[in-house]
Amino acid sequence: MSLIDLENNYFIAKFLLVEDMRHVLSGGPWQIAEQYVVTQQWKPGFNAKEEKITHMTAWVQINGLNVEYFRSDVMEKIGNLSGTIVKVDAHTMSQARGKFARVCVKLDLAKPLTPFIEVEGRS
Incomplete structure (x- = not known):
């Protein structure tokens, strides 16, 4: 897995295996340093400046x-x-x-x- 950092604390995670991506998307919720990480599949037109987590x-x-x-x-x-x-x-x-x-x-x-x-x- 590799991470690409975007604006507003968003990241793109690139996976070598589809199974790893599925595990991350469905295996959570995930926490890092006791903070929840919101995961979602990439969608075309994603704009990190305007995107809101709902x-x-x-x-x-x-x-x-x-x-x-x-x-x-x-x-x-x-x-x-x-x-x-x-x-x-x-x-x-x-x-x-x-x-x-x-x-x-x-x-x-x-x-x-x-x-x-x-x-x-x-x-």
Whole structure:
């Protein structure tokens, strides 16, 4: 992979293998120095001076949820309360971790973030 720096903190990543590009686009969300990196496939006409980031994916941690709710249907409903569900953490789905659940959601940055979600009286 090689990086080309553009204006406004944008980069173009060039990949030798299509599989590597797919992994970066679908395997995230990615963080560098605890900051989320927004990835998207190149589109013709991209202008780094004018482009605005309107959506991003992020992990949402859900604390205090009973393990019996660690099911894909429940996680999808909970995740969709804060954004659009992208995927559920593998440890959550396998119930390997019980302290919290994690879901990856696509967030609309034009809308306010939801700091708390209440599930059966718990937030």
